[in-house]
Amino acid sequence: MKGCPLILFKFICFGFGSIFAAFSPLKIRLGGTLQNKVIYETQQQACTASFIKSSSEMFGFSQGCLALSRWDELNTFFREAGYSRVPYTSFFSRAEVIFGLNALNGRTIASDGSAKGAWNSSNAEALIRYTVNKNFTIFGWELGNELSGSGIGTSVAPDQYASDITNLHDIVRKTYASLGKRKKKPLVLAPGGFYDANWLTEFINKTPKNSLQVVTHHIYNLGPGDDTHLIDRILDPSYLDGGSSPFSGLQGILKSSGSSAVAWVGEAGGAYNSGHNLVTNAFVFSFWYLDQLGMASSYNTKTYCRQSLVGGNYGLLNPTTFVPNPDYYSALLWHRLMGTKVLSTSFSGTKKIRAYAHCSKKSVSEDPETKCSYWKIHECSKESQYF
Secondary structure (H helix, E strand, O other): OOOOOOHHHHHHHOOHHHHHHHOOOEEEEEOOHHHHHEEEOOOOOOOOOOOOEOOOOHHHEOOEEEOHHHHHHHHHHHHHHOOOEOOOOOOEOOEEEEEEEOOOOOOEEOOOOOEEOOOOOHHHHHHHHHHHHOOOOOOEEEEOOOOOOOOEOEOOOHHHHHHHHHHHHHHHHHHHHHHOOOOOOOEEEEEEEEOOHHHHHHHHHHOOOOOOOEEEEEEOOOEEOOOOOHHHHHOOHHHHHHOOHHHHHHHHHHHHHOOOOEEEEEEEOOEEOOOOOOOOOOOOHHHHHHHHHHHHHHOOEEEEEEOOOEOOOOOOEOOOOOOEOHHHHHHHHHHHHEEEEEEOOOOOOOOOEEEEEEEEOOOOOOOOOOOEEEEEEEOOOOOOOOO
């Protein structure tokens, strides 16, 4: 901690713990495209490679290494920041960490661009075993990033992915068995990709029902961040309505399969390629973000992970000063007001008013008659000043 040499520890120096505390419990997902190119150092085999840009490599980077010392630092950060005192209360916050594992280890890339063969789980198993031995707390292990459906860079067939998830579930079950009831067993999550009805249907149906607890998918339905019509889409009710398809589709697949797994949005930045400065980090973006939170909840989505906490042009925090961007406060209002029970809501009139209702959180009011929170989003014209 001395001098806060790492950006993660700078967060704590700048009072980052209070940001965690405001959302307790706050889920933090560590992952992304390059997680599928990370090798984990083990106590038997050291590794020192860093990511190097290379146009000839998949995803544009060479293979990298997660050193055990770095893993220790990350877990120290989450332990210290995740147990900050919640302002004006006697409670302490809780950070729930979801870690994305390399799902391409051991596979080969075929001539058609798809990834073939079974997942080699030995390196991931070593990291999980080390994590348990160090008494680090991980809320969930997620296998892969954007390898479902047609994939980004490459893809894995749904039947193979189902087999790999069964393997990961067995590893987690056996490794955490020694802890007994002293520590809750982490969740197993997958596939962390874009919605593809046929792929997800086969994957979920072929995965043993007790092997997978969370089905994760990603949302970038606004297109590329450099699109000149980005604000038009954000303020177009018809376009926003189209965003319900992945939520309703996944809800239907889970229900028809009989799976006990629940749906999460594992990553959502709205506009890919790091968003757009003064749009996805500005007030106007809350029209999309808040509508997404309401819409996702209405289709029984249990968790919505925003891309990102810090980084790119769609972070909740300014990447230099860590000062909250507008969507941070939108997320905070949602967290404080909207409970977990979703109520059926309709609104007659202009589609530019979006309405959602939940049972209120107990902390919203001491009045027992105040039982509901209503959320209305009134979209204005593009000519209004948002910035």
